[in-house]
Amino acid sequence: MSPPQKNPIRRVSRVIGVTILPVLWxxxxxxxxxxxxxxxxxxSVIQAAFDIQPSxxxxxxxxxxxxxxxxALGALAGLALxxxxxxxxxxxxxxxxxxxxxxxxxxxxxxxxxxxxxGFSEWGRYLLVICGIAFNIAVATKQxxxxxxxxxxxxxxxxxxxxxxxxxxxxxxxxAENILPTLRFSLSMAIGLVVTSELLGSxxxxxxxxxxxxxxxxxxxxxxxxxxxGLLSTIxxxxxxxTWKQLTYWTKS
Amino acid sequence: xxxxxxxxxxxxxxxxxxxSVESSSSVIFLTGPPGSGKTTLLKILAGYLKPDHADMVDxxxxxxxxVQEPTLLPWLSGLENIVGLTGVSLSSLESHQxxxxxxxxxxxxxxxxxxxxxxxxxxxxxxxxxxxxxxxDEPFNFLDKSSRTAVLDFIRSYASxxxxxVISTHSLDDLRELSGDCLxxxxxxxxxxxxxxxx
Numbered sequence: 001m002s003p004p005q006k007n008p009i010r011r012v013s014r015v016i017g018v019t020i021l022p023v024l025w026x027x028x029x030x031x032x033x034x035x036x037x038x039x040x041x042x043x044s045v046i047q048a049a050f051d052i053q054p055s056x057x058x059x060x061x062x063x064x065x066x067x068x069x070x071x072a073l074g075a076l077a078g079l080a081l082x083x084x085x086x087x088x089x090x091x092x093x094x095x096x097x098x099x100x101x102x103x104x105x106x107x108x109x110x111x112x113x114x115x116x117x118x119g120f121s122e123w124g125r126y127l128l129v130i131c132g133i134a135f136n137i138a139v140a141t142k143q144x145x146x147x148x149x150x151x152x153x154x155x156x157x158x159x160x161x162x163x164x165x166x167x168x169x170x171x172x173x174x175x176a177e178n179i180l181p182t183l184r185f186s187l188s189m190a191i192g193l194v195v196t197s198e199l200l201g202s203x204x205x206x207x208x209x210x211x212x213x214x215x216x217x218x219x220x221x222x223x224x225x226x227x228x229x230g231l232l233s234t235i236x237x238x239x240x241x242x243t244w245k246q247l248t249y250w251t252k253s
Numbered sequence: 254x255x256x257x258x259x260x261x262x263x264x265x266x267x268x269x270x271x272x273s274v275e276s277s278s279s280v281i282f283l284t285g286p287p288g289s290g291k292t293t294l295l296k297i298l299a300g301y302l303k304p305d306h307a308d309m310v311d312x313x314x315x316x317x318x319x320v321q322e323p324t325l326l327p328w329l330s331g332l333e334n335i336v337g338l339t340g341v342s343l344s345s346l347e348s349h350q351x352x353x354x355x356x357x358x359x360x361x362x363x364x365x366x367x368x369x370x371x372x373x374x375x376x377x378x379x380x381x382x383x384x385x386x387x388x389x390d391e392p393f394n395f396l397d398k399s400s401r402t403a404v405l406d407f408i409r410s411y412a413s414x415x416x417x418x419v420i421s422t423h424s425l426d427d428l429r430e431l432s433g434d435c436l437x438x439x440x441x442x443x444x445x446x447x448x449x450x451x452x
Contacts, residue, residue, distance in 0.1 A: 149322075150301075150320075151322040151323075151324045152324060152326075153301070154296070154301050154318050154320050154324070155320075155324035155375075156338075157299070157300070157301060157318075158299070158316070158317035158318050158319070158379060158382075158384070159317075159338055159339050159378075159382065160382075161338070166338070169326065169329060169333070169337055169338065170326060173326070173328040174326075248328075250327040250328045250362065250364035
């Protein structure tokens with residue numbers, strides 16, 4: 001596949017991909033194909049961004065803060081847990097069944113538990129995100145370490161060591177090199193979990209906005225939040241990918 | 254090295270069937286066409302592959318192997334790949350007879366090194382540990398002429414005193430420059446005997 005910036009057809013197709021929905025939206029409204037009940041006008045959605053009190057920036061900042069803290073802690077916990085179970089068969093035997101069964105429970109289904117245990121506290125929201133992503137990251141981490149290439153196994157054996165003898169010199173960088181797809185998936189899961197947690201008992205955040213706009217039938221606010229969430233997902237994914245490529249600088253060569 | 258009645262197969266291919274080999278030479282060459290079983294035999298000797306059957310695979314416990322693929326950890330420097338992974342002291346490394354070959358690039362990250370530089374680091378990392386047997390799979394690939402000569406000289410002097418080298422190679426030059434037993438793989442499976450080449 002040719003790089004998009006060097007191929008004019010790809011450049012055009014990318015512009016179409018970005019603009020097609022707003023154009024269709026504008027067409028649908030200008031020709032009155034869809035009523036306001038189902039699709040608000042673009043102007044009303046933009047206006048909502050200025051009308052919301054407190055400012056949409058505060059709502060967005062709260063959601064982004066929760067996302068960053070929850071995702072960072074969840075990713076770190078998952079990496080540490082995965083390296084731990086990869087290092088010891090005993091610990092793996094003890095923890096793997098728990099992790100395997102817990103990670104299959106959808107994060108949203110955990111919300112009632114966290115509400116009962118932590119009420120509407122911020123820590124409850126962070127823990128929901130952490131638990132929602134950490135177990136998947138742990139399983140992926142263990143799988144990556146277990147799939148250490150044969151030549152590395154031979155090299156470590158020749159030195160009289162094992163790959164798991166080097167948590168910082170080998171395991172962490174090798175996992176970092178391979179775990180980006182899992183992290184990207186976990187990031188999108190984390191966004192969903194943060195917003196869902198904000199639907200319940202929050203006083204600020206994009207999830208809170210969704211909840212209040214449902215109660216007040218503010219379709220334009222719902223659309224605004226949906227657009228912001230889409231942008232948040234795209235930008236955070238790009239930032240994560242970029243940052244990760246900087247961290248794993250040796251993979252560029 | 255003594256192997257008696259060794260059998261080994263991958264899932265659908267029998268590689269060795271009742272193979273017996275014996276050699277007390279300090280340098281043993283395995284030569285033959287690609288895919289003829291040289292690397293598999295090295296891995297069995299190094300204990301990485303387990304034979305399906307063997308009456309005897311008599312090799313010392315202390316064995317090191319270098320495979321054809323790069324094995325430096327790319328995120329570490331050459332120095333960290335040696336000192337950090339083996340536990341040998343920096344002074345031991347710096348006093349090694351071949352250290353001068355890597356001195357100019359040993360602080361660079363492995364990913365930034367050429368294949369030849371990586372191979373030199375790998376060789377010195379293994380040689381410094383002084384295992385009793387060194388299984389080397391095409392060890393001179395990517396080496397420039399002067400480095401290759403220096404490593405060959407080192408092996409020649411070192412093999413005569415302590416270690417045994419089992420070297421797979423397709424290079425006739427290697428055979429000429431190091432005297433030792435030469436075991437020839439002819440490319441036919443299963444391998445039941447190995448011909449001996451010129452010493």
